[in-house]
Amino acid sequence: MALDIIGIPRSNFVRAVCMIAREKGVEYNLMPAMPHSDEVKAIHPMGQIPVMRHDGLELAESQAIARYIDDGFDGSPMIPRDPRAAALVNQWVSLTASSVDQLLMRRYVVEYAFHKDDDGNVVRSEIDKAIKRFPRMFAVLETAVAPGFLGSDAFSMADCFLVPILAAVRNFTEGEAALAGSPVLTAYFEKITARPSFVETAP
Numbered sequence: 001m002a003l004d005i006i007g008i009p010r011s012n013f014v015r016a017v018c019m020i021a022r023e024k025g026v027e028y029n030l031m032p033a034m035p036h037s038d039e040v041k042a043i044h045p046m047g048q049i050p051v052m053r054h055d056g057l058e059l060a061e062s063q064a065i066a067r068y069i070d071d072g073f074d075g076s077p078m079i080p081r082d083p084r085a086a087a088l089v090n091q092w093v094s095l096t097a098s099s100v101d102q103l104l105m106r107r108y109v110v111e112y113a114f115h116k117d118d119d120g121n122v123v124r125s126e127i128d129k130a131i132k133r134f135p136r137m138f139a140v141l142e143t144a145v146a147p148g149f150l151g152s153d154a155f156s157m158a159d160c161f162l163v164p165i166l167a168a169v170r171n172f173t174e175g176e177a178a179l180a181g182s183p184v185l186t187a188y189f190e191k192i193t194a195r196p197s198f199v200e201t202a203p
């Protein structure tokens with residue numbers, strides 16, 4: 001039975017779950033749909049993407065979808081079996097999908113890409129507010145990837161949530177500079193973005 005992932009490929013959360021499916025070797029159909037479209041609202045109460053359909057199951061929320069794909073199919077586990085290692089990966093999935101996403105995607109990338117003033121210009125004051133918080137955020141990430149992967153010495157679900165965010169941030173000047181100024185994070189980014197699961201999910 002086909003697994004449908006519904007949402008647009010440039011969404012960091014959609015890309016995260018697509019990467020996880022590819023890492024597991026799970027075939028899926030990516031069905032393009034915007035947030036708040038009828039198809040999405042039928043599954044997600046707030047109209048957010050991604051949503052998923054598989055064998056009669058309709059599911060919202062990227063972390064729930066990611067864990068369903070991880071637990072429900074063969075392939076390498078995306079969360080370590082050891083409970084302590086798993087706890088740290090879960091911690092970083094949660095932090096990435098909340099605090100990291102909020103600052104780097106919602107307050108920065110989305111602000112640049114979608115929020116314009118009445119004259120069609122970006123709202124510089126909002127971008128500047130976000131940038132002020134970059135040094136602390138990038139310092140946290142620089143330390144978090146020091147074991148080789150995000151909060152771990154092995155590739156995991158947490159990396160699939162983080163790297164699409166870094167890739168989007170790097171498209172804008174201050175984000176590119178912040179990443180370039182973080183050597184450990186840059187090396188990590190280059191390593192993960194070379195994986196087929198990242199390359200093949202390019203928007």
Ligand SMILES: N[C@@H](CCC(=O)N[C@@H](CS)C(=O)NCC(=O)O)C(=O)O
Pocket residue numbers: 011012013014035046047048049050060061062063097
């Ligand atoms: N908690 C949700 C967040 C997903 C999310 O923020 N998706 C964005 C696109 S990347 C969206 O649908 N934005 C529209 C909105 O929040 O109204 C999840 O993890 O799936």
